[in-house]
Amino acid sequence: xxxxxxxxxxxxxxxxxxxxxxxxxxxxxxxxxxxxxxxxxxxxxxxxxxxxxxxxxxxxxxxxxxxxxxxxxxxxxxxxxxxxxxxxxxxxxxxxxxxxxxxxxxxxxxxxxxxxxxxxxxxxxxxxxxxxxxxxxxxxxxxxxxxxxxxxxxxxxxxxxxxxxxxxxxxxxxxxxxxxxxxxxxxxxxxxxxxxxxxxxxxxxxxxxxxxxxxxxxxxxxxxxxxxxxxxxxxxxxxxxxxxxxxxxxxxxxxxxxxxxxxxxxxxxxxxxxxxxxxxxxxxxxxxxxxxxxxxxxxxxxxxxxxxxxxxxxxxxxxxxxxxxxxxxxxxxxxxxxxxxxxxxxxxxxxxxxxxxxxxxxxxxxxxxxxxxxxxxxxxxxxxxxxxxxx
Amino acid sequence: xxxxxxxxxxxxxxxxxxxxxxxxxxxxxxxxxxxxxxxxxxxxxxxxxxxxxxxxxxxxxxxxxxxxxxxxxxxxxxxxxxxxxxxxxxxxxxxxxxxxxxxxxxxxxxxxxxxxxxxxxxxxxxxxxxxxxxxxx
Numbered sequence: 001x002x003x004x005x006x007x008x009x010x011x012x013x014x015x016x017x018x019x020x021x022x023x024x025x026x027x028x029x030x031x032x033x034x035x036x037x038x039x040x041x042x043x044x045x046x047x048x049x050x051x052x053x054x055x056x057x058x059x060x061x062x063x064x065x066x067x068x069x070x071x072x073x074x075x076x077x078x079x080x081x082x083x084x085x086x087x088x089x090x091x092x093x094x095x096x097x098x099x100x101x102x103x104x105x106x107x108x109x110x111x112x113x114x115x116x117x118x119x120x121x122x123x124x125x126x127x128x129x130x131x132x133x134x135x136x137x138x139x140x141x142x143x144x145x146x147x148x149x150x151x152x153x154x155x156x157x158x159x160x161x162x163x164x165x166x167x168x169x170x171x172x173x174x175x176x177x178x179x180x181x182x183x184x185x186x187x188x189x190x191x192x193x194x195x196x197x198x199x200x201x202x203x204x205x206x207x208x209x210x211x212x213x214x215x216x217x218x219x220x221x222x223x224x225x226x227x228x229x230x231x232x233x234x235x236x237x238x239x240x241x242x243x244x245x246x247x248x249x250x251x252x253x254x255x256x257x258x259x260x261x262x263x264x265x266x267x268x269x270x271x272x273x274x275x276x277x278x279x280x281x282x283x284x285x286x287x288x289x290x291x292x293x294x295x296x297x298x299x300x301x302x303x304x305x306x307x308x309x310x311x312x313x314x315x316x317x318x319x320x321x322x323x324x325x326x327x328x329x330x331x332x333x334x335x336x337x338x339x340x341x342x343x344x345x346x347x348x349x350x351x352x353x354x355x356x357x358x359x360x361x362x363x364x365x366x367x368x369x370x371x372x373x374x375x376x377x378x379x380x381x382x383x384x385x386x387x388x389x390x391x
Numbered sequence: 392x393x394x395x396x397x398x399x400x401x402x403x404x405x406x407x408x409x410x411x412x413x414x415x416x417x418x419x420x421x422x423x424x425x426x427x428x429x430x431x432x433x434x435x436x437x438x439x440x441x442x443x444x445x446x447x448x449x450x451x452x453x454x455x456x457x458x459x460x461x462x463x464x465x466x467x468x469x470x471x472x473x474x475x476x477x478x479x480x481x482x483x484x485x486x487x488x489x490x491x492x493x494x495x496x497x498x499x500x501x502x503x504x505x506x507x508x509x510x511x512x513x514x515x516x517x518x519x520x521x522x523x524x525x526x527x528x
Protein backbone atom coordinates (compact mmCIF):
# COMPACT_ATOMS: atom_id res chain seq x y z
CA UNK A 1 0.00 0.00 0.00
CA UNK A 2 1.34 3.43 -0.90
CA UNK A 3 1.51 6.18 1.73
CA UNK A 4 -1.16 8.87 1.51
CA UNK A 5 1.61 11.47 1.20
CA UNK A 6 5.37 11.56 1.38
CA UNK A 7 8.24 13.62 0.07
CA UNK A 8 11.87 12.87 -0.59
CA UNK A 9 14.34 15.73 -0.45
CA UNK A 10 17.98 14.92 -1.06
CA UNK A 11 20.06 17.92 -2.14
CA UNK A 12 23.37 16.51 -0.83
CA UNK A 13 25.76 15.49 -3.61
CA UNK A 14 27.37 12.18 -2.62
CA UNK A 15 30.77 11.19 -4.06
CA UNK A 16 32.47 7.88 -3.47
CA UNK A 17 36.02 6.82 -4.27
CA UNK A 18 39.30 5.60 -2.81
CA UNK A 19 41.65 8.53 -2.25
CA UNK A 20 38.91 11.01 -3.11
CA UNK A 21 39.65 13.28 -0.11
CA UNK A 22 42.72 14.60 -1.92
CA UNK A 23 40.86 15.09 -5.15
CA UNK A 24 37.39 16.53 -4.62
CA UNK A 25 38.17 20.25 -4.70
CA UNK A 26 36.86 20.77 -8.25
CA UNK A 27 33.40 19.91 -6.89
CA UNK A 28 33.57 23.02 -4.72
CA UNK A 29 33.81 25.35 -7.71
CA UNK A 30 30.05 25.38 -8.19
CA UNK A 31 29.53 26.42 -4.56
CA UNK A 32 31.13 29.76 -5.38
CA UNK A 33 33.41 30.28 -2.37
CA UNK A 34 37.14 29.77 -1.92
CA UNK A 35 37.75 30.02 1.85
CA UNK A 36 36.82 27.14 4.14
CA UNK A 37 37.10 26.54 7.89
CA UNK A 38 37.89 22.93 8.81
CA UNK A 39 36.37 21.10 11.81
CA UNK A 40 37.70 17.75 13.02
CA UNK A 41 39.15 16.15 16.16
CA UNK A 42 42.65 15.43 17.45
CA UNK A 43 42.41 11.68 16.79
CA UNK A 44 41.60 12.19 13.11
CA UNK A 45 44.35 14.80 12.77
CA UNK A 46 46.81 12.57 14.66
CA UNK A 47 46.15 9.77 12.18
CA UNK A 48 47.31 12.06 9.38
CA UNK A 49 43.88 12.03 7.71
CA UNK A 50 43.67 15.81 7.33
CA UNK A 51 46.88 16.34 5.36
CA UNK A 52 45.65 15.00 1.98
CA UNK A 53 42.57 17.21 2.31
CA UNK A 54 44.74 20.27 2.97
CA UNK A 55 46.98 19.45 0.03
CA UNK A 56 44.12 18.75 -2.40
CA UNK A 57 42.36 21.98 -1.54
CA UNK A 58 45.53 24.07 -1.75
CA UNK A 59 46.42 22.57 -5.11
CA UNK A 60 43.03 23.58 -6.50
CA UNK A 61 43.34 27.14 -5.20
CA UNK A 62 41.13 26.84 -2.13
CA UNK A 63 42.20 28.17 1.26
CA UNK A 64 41.70 26.68 4.71
CA UNK A 65 41.31 29.77 6.87
CA UNK A 66 41.47 27.93 10.20
CA UNK A 67 41.08 24.55 11.87
CA UNK A 68 39.20 23.44 15.02
CA UNK A 69 39.92 20.12 16.75
CA UNK A 70 38.30 20.44 20.19
CA UNK A 71 34.94 18.77 19.56
CA UNK A 72 34.09 16.65 22.64
CA UNK A 73 32.61 13.13 22.43
CA UNK A 74 29.12 14.64 22.72
CA UNK A 75 29.14 17.75 20.50
CA UNK A 76 28.50 20.63 22.90
CA UNK A 77 26.92 24.07 22.60
CA UNK A 78 30.27 25.58 23.60
CA UNK A 79 32.08 23.78 20.78
CA UNK A 80 29.42 24.88 18.29
CA UNK A 81 29.75 28.50 19.39
CA UNK A 82 33.56 28.36 19.22
CA UNK A 83 33.50 26.89 15.73
CA UNK A 84 31.14 29.52 14.37
CA UNK A 85 33.06 32.35 16.03
CA UNK A 86 36.48 31.16 14.88
CA UNK A 87 35.20 30.42 11.38
CA UNK A 88 33.77 33.92 11.10
CA UNK A 89 36.92 35.59 12.50
CA UNK A 90 39.10 33.62 10.09
CA UNK A 91 37.28 35.01 7.08
CA UNK A 92 35.86 31.64 6.02
CA UNK A 93 32.92 31.43 3.65
CA UNK A 94 32.11 27.76 4.17
CA UNK A 95 32.70 24.80 6.52
CA UNK A 96 34.31 21.39 6.06
CA UNK A 97 33.70 18.70 8.69
CA UNK A 98 36.01 15.68 8.85
CA UNK A 99 35.04 13.13 11.51
CA UNK A 100 32.33 11.01 13.09
CA UNK A 101 28.86 11.98 14.23
CA UNK A 102 29.91 14.49 16.91
CA UNK A 103 32.24 16.45 14.63
CA UNK A 104 29.69 16.49 11.81
CA UNK A 105 26.83 17.55 14.08
CA UNK A 106 28.94 20.26 15.75
CA UNK A 107 29.89 21.76 12.38
CA UNK A 108 26.34 21.35 11.09
CA UNK A 109 24.91 23.28 14.03
CA UNK A 110 27.73 25.85 13.88
CA UNK A 111 26.60 26.71 10.37
CA UNK A 112 23.40 28.22 11.86
CA UNK A 113 25.28 31.00 13.67
CA UNK A 114 28.14 31.18 11.18
CA UNK A 115 25.65 31.90 8.38
CA UNK A 116 22.81 33.72 10.10
CA UNK A 117 24.16 35.00 13.46
CA UNK A 118 21.90 34.88 16.51
CA UNK A 119 21.71 32.49 19.44
CA UNK A 120 21.98 28.74 18.83
CA UNK A 121 19.39 27.58 21.36
CA UNK A 122 16.94 30.49 21.37
CA UNK A 123 16.83 30.97 17.62
CA UNK A 124 17.42 27.55 16.07
CA UNK A 125 16.64 24.71 18.50
CA UNK A 126 13.61 22.98 17.02
CA UNK A 127 12.40 22.20 13.53
CA UNK A 128 12.16 24.19 10.31
CA UNK A 129 13.45 27.43 11.85
CA UNK A 130 15.38 28.51 8.74
CA UNK A 131 13.95 30.28 5.71
CA UNK A 132 16.95 30.14 3.36
CA UNK A 133 20.05 28.03 2.67
CA UNK A 134 23.13 28.30 4.90
CA UNK A 135 26.73 28.74 3.79
CA UNK A 136 28.42 25.86 1.91
CA UNK A 137 28.98 22.80 4.07
CA UNK A 138 31.12 19.79 3.10
CA UNK A 139 31.31 16.57 5.10
CA UNK A 140 33.93 13.81 5.02
CA UNK A 141 32.92 11.00 7.41
CA UNK A 142 35.56 8.97 9.25
CA UNK A 143 33.10 6.41 10.66
CA UNK A 144 30.47 4.34 8.87
CA UNK A 145 27.47 4.58 11.16
CA UNK A 146 25.62 7.80 11.91
CA UNK A 147 25.04 8.78 8.29
CA UNK A 148 24.97 12.34 9.59
CA UNK A 149 26.56 13.52 6.34
CA UNK A 150 23.19 12.75 4.79
CA UNK A 151 20.67 13.85 7.43
CA UNK A 152 18.79 17.05 8.20
CA UNK A 153 19.36 16.65 11.92
CA UNK A 154 22.04 17.69 14.42
CA UNK A 155 22.09 16.64 18.07
CA UNK A 156 24.02 18.92 20.42
CA UNK A 157 24.62 18.44 24.15
CA UNK A 158 23.71 21.36 26.38
CA UNK A 159 26.15 20.82 29.26
CA UNK A 160 24.62 23.57 31.41
CA UNK A 161 21.16 21.99 31.35
CA UNK A 162 22.34 18.36 30.91
CA UNK A 163 20.05 17.90 27.95
CA UNK A 164 20.40 16.95 24.31
CA UNK A 165 19.11 19.55 21.88
CA UNK A 166 17.64 18.59 18.54
CA UNK A 167 18.02 20.76 15.46
CA UNK A 168 16.10 19.68 12.39
CA UNK A 169 15.96 21.62 9.16
CA UNK A 170 16.25 20.78 5.48
CA UNK A 171 18.83 23.57 5.13
CA UNK A 172 21.15 21.65 7.49
CA UNK A 173 21.74 19.01 4.83
CA UNK A 174 25.36 19.28 3.62
CA UNK A 175 26.09 20.38 0.05
CA UNK A 176 28.62 17.62 -0.49
CA UNK A 177 29.44 14.29 1.21
CA UNK A 178 32.80 12.75 0.28
CA UNK A 179 32.93 9.01 1.03
CA UNK A 180 36.49 7.71 0.96
CA UNK A 181 37.26 4.26 2.42
CA UNK A 182 40.81 5.36 3.25
CA UNK A 183 39.25 7.63 5.88
CA UNK A 184 37.74 4.70 7.84
CA UNK A 185 40.63 2.22 7.42
CA UNK A 186 42.10 3.01 10.85
CA UNK A 187 38.78 2.67 12.72
CA UNK A 188 39.31 -0.05 15.40
CA UNK A 189 37.17 -3.25 15.33
CA UNK A 190 34.95 -2.20 18.26
CA UNK A 191 33.97 1.11 16.67
CA UNK A 192 33.65 -0.49 13.24
CA UNK A 193 31.18 -3.03 14.64
CA UNK A 194 29.13 -0.68 16.84
CA UNK A 195 28.85 2.10 14.25
CA UNK A 196 27.97 -0.46 11.57
CA UNK A 197 25.24 -1.97 13.76
CA UNK A 198 23.97 1.57 14.38
CA UNK A 199 23.61 1.96 10.61
CA UNK A 200 21.77 -1.38 10.44
CA UNK A 201 19.40 -0.17 13.16
CA UNK A 202 18.73 3.03 11.18
CA UNK A 203 17.93 0.96 8.11
CA UNK A 204 15.69 -1.64 9.78
CA UNK A 205 13.77 0.86 11.89
CA UNK A 206 13.19 3.30 9.04
CA UNK A 207 12.02 0.38 6.87
CA UNK A 208 9.29 -0.75 9.30
CA UNK A 209 8.41 2.67 10.77
CA UNK A 210 5.08 4.41 10.29
CA UNK A 211 6.63 7.07 8.02
CA UNK A 212 8.37 4.62 5.69
CA UNK A 213 8.05 5.51 2.00
CA UNK A 214 9.03 3.78 -1.24
CA UNK A 215 12.15 5.96 -1.48
CA UNK A 216 13.31 5.41 2.10
CA UNK A 217 12.53 1.70 1.89
CA UNK A 218 14.68 1.31 -1.23
CA UNK A 219 17.63 2.97 0.50
CA UNK A 220 17.10 0.94 3.69
CA UNK A 221 17.08 -2.34 1.76
CA UNK A 222 20.25 -1.44 -0.13
CA UNK A 223 21.94 -0.43 3.12
CA UNK A 224 20.96 -3.70 4.85
CA UNK A 225 22.29 -5.74 1.94
CA UNK A 226 25.65 -3.94 2.12
CA UNK A 227 25.90 -4.26 5.90
CA UNK A 228 25.33 -8.04 5.79
CA UNK A 229 27.89 -8.30 3.03
CA UNK A 230 30.59 -6.06 4.48
CA UNK A 231 30.35 -5.41 8.23
CA UNK A 232 32.04 -8.60 9.45
CA UNK A 233 34.73 -8.25 6.78
CA UNK A 234 35.44 -4.61 7.72
CA UNK A 235 35.57 -5.53 11.42
CA UNK A 236 37.84 -8.52 10.84
CA UNK A 237 40.24 -6.74 8.50
CA UNK A 238 40.31 -2.96 8.63
CA UNK A 239 42.47 -2.83 5.53
CA UNK A 240 39.74 -4.47 3.42
CA UNK A 241 38.94 -1.29 1.50
CA UNK A 242 36.07 -2.84 -0.44
CA UNK A 243 34.36 -3.70 2.85
CA UNK A 244 35.18 -0.24 4.26
CA UNK A 245 33.68 1.37 1.19
CA UNK A 246 30.61 -0.84 1.28
CA UNK A 247 29.99 0.15 4.88
CA UNK A 248 30.45 3.88 4.16
CA UNK A 249 27.88 3.65 1.39
CA UNK A 250 25.52 1.61 3.60
CA UNK A 251 25.71 4.11 6.46
CA UNK A 252 25.11 6.96 4.02
CA UNK A 253 22.03 5.29 2.52
CA UNK A 254 20.70 4.32 5.95
CA UNK A 255 21.20 7.93 7.03
CA UNK A 256 19.07 9.18 4.19
CA UNK A 257 16.43 6.53 4.91
CA UNK A 258 16.05 7.46 8.56
CA UNK A 259 16.37 11.18 7.87
CA UNK A 260 13.11 10.78 5.97
CA UNK A 261 11.36 7.99 7.88
CA UNK A 262 12.83 8.20 11.37
CA UNK A 263 13.54 5.40 13.84
CA UNK A 264 11.52 3.55 16.50
CA UNK A 265 11.58 1.50 19.69
CA UNK A 266 15.18 0.25 19.37
CA UNK A 267 16.40 3.83 19.41
CA UNK A 268 13.95 4.60 22.22
CA UNK A 269 15.52 1.81 24.31
CA UNK A 270 19.02 2.74 23.10
CA UNK A 271 18.57 6.39 24.10
CA UNK A 272 17.37 5.25 27.53
CA UNK A 273 20.31 2.85 28.00
CA UNK A 274 22.77 5.53 26.86
CA UNK A 275 21.21 8.25 29.00
CA UNK A 276 21.02 6.15 32.17
CA UNK A 277 24.14 4.00 31.94
CA UNK A 278 26.44 5.77 29.40
CA UNK A 279 26.68 2.69 27.16
CA UNK A 280 27.74 4.01 23.70
CA UNK A 281 24.83 4.57 21.30
CA UNK A 282 25.97 2.04 18.67
CA UNK A 283 26.60 -0.69 21.25
CA UNK A 284 23.18 -0.21 22.85
CA UNK A 285 21.42 -0.27 19.47
CA UNK A 286 23.37 -3.36 18.38
CA UNK A 287 22.34 -5.33 21.47
CA UNK A 288 18.73 -4.13 21.38
CA UNK A 289 18.00 -4.42 17.64
CA UNK A 290 16.85 -8.09 17.60
CA UNK A 291 14.79 -7.48 20.74
CA UNK A 292 13.11 -4.43 19.23
CA UNK A 293 12.34 -6.50 16.14
CA UNK A 294 10.73 -9.10 18.42
CA UNK A 295 8.66 -6.34 20.05
CA UNK A 296 7.28 -5.27 16.65
CA UNK A 297 6.99 -8.81 15.29
CA UNK A 298 3.21 -9.05 14.91
CA UNK A 299 2.79 -5.72 13.12
CA UNK A 300 6.00 -5.87 11.05
CA UNK A 301 6.39 -9.54 10.17
CA UNK A 302 5.58 -9.07 6.46
CA UNK A 303 8.33 -6.48 6.22
CA UNK A 304 10.80 -8.61 8.18
CA UNK A 305 9.98 -11.50 5.86
CA UNK A 306 10.81 -9.26 2.89
CA UNK A 307 14.15 -8.38 4.50
CA UNK A 308 15.20 -11.99 5.14
CA UNK A 309 16.53 -12.65 1.59
CA UNK A 310 18.30 -9.27 1.67
CA UNK A 311 20.07 -10.54 4.81
CA UNK A 312 21.18 -13.63 2.94
CA UNK A 313 18.46 -16.05 4.12
CA UNK A 314 17.11 -18.59 1.65
CA UNK A 315 13.37 -18.27 2.31
CA UNK A 316 12.26 -20.89 -0.20
CA UNK A 317 9.27 -22.73 1.23
CA UNK A 318 9.06 -20.54 4.34
CA UNK A 319 5.82 -19.01 5.61
CA UNK A 320 5.75 -15.25 6.37
CA UNK A 321 6.18 -16.01 10.08
CA UNK A 322 9.13 -18.31 9.44
CA UNK A 323 10.86 -15.86 7.10
CA UNK A 324 10.32 -13.01 9.56
CA UNK A 325 11.80 -15.13 12.38
CA UNK A 326 14.71 -15.98 10.09
CA UNK A 327 15.40 -12.25 9.55
CA UNK A 328 15.61 -11.69 13.31
CA UNK A 329 17.84 -14.76 13.61
CA UNK A 330 20.09 -13.32 10.88
CA UNK A 331 20.53 -10.12 12.88
CA UNK A 332 21.37 -12.17 16.00
CA UNK A 333 23.85 -14.20 13.98
CA UNK A 334 25.53 -11.05 12.65
CA UNK A 335 25.85 -9.79 16.21
CA UNK A 336 27.32 -13.13 17.32
CA UNK A 337 29.90 -13.05 14.53
CA UNK A 338 30.97 -9.56 15.63
CA UNK A 339 31.03 -10.73 19.24
CA UNK A 340 33.27 -13.63 18.26
CA UNK A 341 35.74 -11.03 16.97
CA UNK A 342 35.66 -9.38 20.43
CA UNK A 343 34.20 -6.31 18.77
CA UNK A 344 30.88 -5.96 20.58
CA UNK A 345 28.90 -7.43 23.49
CA UNK A 346 25.60 -9.22 22.79
CA UNK A 347 23.96 -8.68 26.19
CA UNK A 348 23.29 -5.53 28.19
CA UNK A 349 24.97 -6.98 31.29
CA UNK A 350 28.18 -7.48 29.30
CA UNK A 351 28.00 -3.82 28.29
CA UNK A 352 27.98 -2.83 31.96
CA UNK A 353 24.28 -2.10 32.41
CA UNK A 354 23.26 -2.64 36.06
CA UNK A 355 20.30 -5.03 36.45
CA UNK A 356 18.45 -2.64 38.75
CA UNK A 357 18.35 -0.01 36.00
CA UNK A 358 16.15 -2.11 33.67
CA UNK A 359 12.74 -0.79 34.87
CA UNK A 360 13.99 2.80 34.59
CA UNK A 361 15.27 2.04 31.07
CA UNK A 362 11.84 0.73 30.06
CA UNK A 363 10.10 3.77 31.56
CA UNK A 364 12.45 6.20 29.80
CA UNK A 365 12.09 4.32 26.49
CA UNK A 366 8.30 4.63 26.65
CA UNK A 367 8.75 8.41 27.01
CA UNK A 368 11.25 8.82 24.15
CA UNK A 369 10.33 11.01 21.19
CA UNK A 370 11.06 8.23 18.68
CA UNK A 371 8.16 6.04 19.84
CA UNK A 372 5.83 8.11 17.68
CA UNK A 373 7.32 6.45 14.58
CA UNK A 374 7.35 2.90 15.91
CA UNK A 375 4.86 0.63 14.13
CA UNK A 376 3.52 -0.67 17.45
CA UNK A 377 2.52 1.45 20.43
CA UNK A 378 5.32 1.45 23.00
CA UNK A 379 4.26 0.50 26.54
CA UNK A 380 6.80 0.45 29.37
CA UNK A 381 5.61 -2.89 30.81
CA UNK A 382 5.87 -4.61 27.42
CA UNK A 383 9.22 -3.02 26.61
CA UNK A 384 10.58 -4.15 29.99
CA UNK A 385 10.08 -7.80 28.97
CA UNK A 386 12.30 -7.25 25.93
CA UNK A 387 14.87 -5.18 27.83
CA UNK A 388 15.12 -8.07 30.33
CA UNK A 389 15.54 -10.48 27.43
CA UNK A 390 18.42 -8.31 26.19
CA UNK A 391 20.07 -8.42 29.60
CA UNK B 392 -9.64 30.91 1.34
CA UNK B 393 -9.04 30.60 5.07
CA UNK B 394 -11.49 28.45 7.05
CA UNK B 395 -11.98 31.01 9.81
CA UNK B 396 -13.02 34.39 8.51
CA UNK B 397 -11.95 36.45 11.51
CA UNK B 398 -9.78 36.51 14.61
CA UNK B 399 -12.71 36.49 17.07
CA UNK B 400 -14.31 33.31 15.76
CA UNK B 401 -11.02 31.44 15.57
CA UNK B 402 -10.10 32.58 19.08
CA UNK B 403 -13.45 31.35 20.46
CA UNK B 404 -13.10 28.01 18.74
CA UNK B 405 -9.48 27.23 19.60
CA UNK B 406 -9.45 28.62 23.13
CA UNK B 407 -12.74 26.86 23.87
CA UNK B 408 -11.27 23.59 22.61
CA UNK B 409 -8.07 23.93 24.64
CA UNK B 410 -10.20 24.58 27.73
CA UNK B 411 -12.23 21.46 26.93
CA UNK B 412 -8.98 19.45 26.76
CA UNK B 413 -8.01 20.92 30.12
CA UNK B 414 -11.29 19.67 31.58
CA UNK B 415 -10.82 16.16 30.16
CA UNK B 416 -8.67 14.13 32.58
CA UNK B 417 -7.86 11.49 29.96
CA UNK B 418 -5.92 14.16 28.03
CA UNK B 419 -5.13 16.78 30.66
CA UNK B 420 -3.48 14.42 33.17
CA UNK B 421 -0.74 13.41 30.74
CA UNK B 422 -0.25 16.99 29.54
CA UNK B 423 0.07 18.21 33.13
CA UNK B 424 2.57 15.44 33.86
CA UNK B 425 4.73 16.81 31.01
CA UNK B 426 4.86 20.30 32.59
CA UNK B 427 4.93 21.64 29.03
CA UNK B 428 4.42 25.36 28.41
CA UNK B 429 3.75 26.03 24.76
CA UNK B 430 2.84 29.09 22.70
CA UNK B 431 0.92 28.61 19.47
CA UNK B 432 1.33 31.44 17.01
CA UNK B 433 -1.36 31.28 14.37
CA UNK B 434 -1.67 33.27 11.19
CA UNK B 435 -4.57 33.95 8.83
CA UNK B 436 -6.26 34.92 11.13
CA UNK B 437 -3.55 35.98 13.59
CA UNK B 438 -3.70 34.75 17.17
CA UNK B 439 -1.28 33.74 19.92
CA UNK B 440 -2.31 31.29 22.66
CA UNK B 441 -0.22 29.97 25.54
CA UNK B 442 -1.15 26.55 26.91
CA UNK B 443 0.50 26.26 30.30
CA UNK B 444 0.66 22.78 31.84
CA UNK B 445 3.19 23.67 34.53
CA UNK B 446 0.63 23.95 37.36
CA UNK B 447 -2.16 21.82 38.85
CA UNK B 448 -4.51 22.52 35.96
CA UNK B 449 -4.11 23.50 32.34
CA UNK B 450 -4.09 27.26 31.91
CA UNK B 451 -5.05 28.60 28.47
CA UNK B 452 -4.04 32.23 27.89
CA UNK B 453 -4.91 33.89 24.57
CA UNK B 454 -2.84 36.89 23.41
CA UNK B 455 0.00 36.06 25.83
CA UNK B 456 3.29 37.05 24.21
CA UNK B 457 5.16 37.59 27.50
CA UNK B 458 5.40 34.16 29.11
CA UNK B 459 8.74 32.40 28.62
CA UNK B 460 7.64 29.15 27.01
CA UNK B 461 9.41 25.83 26.43
CA UNK B 462 8.18 25.39 22.88
CA UNK B 463 6.76 27.84 20.35
CA UNK B 464 4.86 26.50 17.38
CA UNK B 465 3.85 28.63 14.41
CA UNK B 466 1.31 27.63 11.78
CA UNK B 467 -1.64 28.84 9.75
CA UNK B 468 -4.99 28.61 11.52
CA UNK B 469 -6.16 26.23 8.78
CA UNK B 470 -3.34 23.80 9.59
CA UNK B 471 -4.22 23.92 13.30
CA UNK B 472 -7.86 23.23 12.42
CA UNK B 473 -6.90 20.21 10.30
CA UNK B 474 -4.49 19.02 12.99
CA UNK B 475 -7.25 18.69 15.58
CA UNK B 476 -9.17 16.46 13.20
CA UNK B 477 -6.12 14.16 13.22
CA UNK B 478 -5.51 14.98 9.57
CA UNK B 479 -2.01 16.47 9.86
CA UNK B 480 1.11 14.35 10.31
CA UNK B 481 3.15 16.53 12.64
CA UNK B 482 6.56 15.42 11.40
CA UNK B 483 5.55 15.80 7.76
CA UNK B 484 4.13 19.25 8.55
CA UNK B 485 7.47 20.22 10.12
CA UNK B 486 9.35 18.88 7.12
CA UNK B 487 7.09 20.79 4.75
CA UNK B 488 7.37 23.90 6.92
CA UNK B 489 3.59 23.98 7.40
CA UNK B 490 4.57 24.17 11.04
CA UNK B 491 7.67 25.71 12.60
CA UNK B 492 8.73 24.52 16.07
CA UNK B 493 11.19 26.37 18.27
CA UNK B 494 12.44 24.42 21.30
CA UNK B 495 12.73 20.73 22.17
CA UNK B 496 10.75 19.01 19.43
CA UNK B 497 11.08 15.51 21.00
CA UNK B 498 9.07 16.78 23.98
CA UNK B 499 6.26 17.71 21.61
CA UNK B 500 6.44 14.37 19.81
CA UNK B 501 6.14 12.60 23.17
CA UNK B 502 2.80 14.32 23.73
CA UNK B 503 1.24 13.04 20.51
CA UNK B 504 -0.04 9.77 22.06
CA UNK B 505 -1.50 11.80 24.94
CA UNK B 506 -3.57 14.02 22.68
CA UNK B 507 -4.82 11.21 20.45
CA UNK B 508 -8.30 11.17 22.10
CA UNK B 509 -8.70 14.85 21.21
CA UNK B 510 -9.00 14.04 17.48
CA UNK B 511 -12.40 12.44 18.15
CA UNK B 512 -13.38 15.24 20.54
CA UNK B 513 -12.82 18.13 18.10
CA UNK B 514 -15.61 17.42 15.57
CA UNK B 515 -18.06 16.74 18.40
CA UNK B 516 -16.96 19.96 20.13
CA UNK B 517 -17.61 21.94 16.94
CA UNK B 518 -21.09 20.41 16.57
CA UNK B 519 -22.00 20.90 20.22
CA UNK B 520 -20.91 24.53 20.38
CA UNK B 521 -22.48 26.05 17.31
CA UNK B 522 -19.46 25.72 15.01
CA UNK B 523 -20.85 22.88 12.88
CA UNK B 524 -20.09 24.79 9.68
CA UNK B 525 -16.37 24.28 10.36
CA UNK B 526 -16.68 20.52 10.64
CA UNK B 527 -14.97 18.31 8.08
CA UNK B 528 -17.19 15.34 7.26
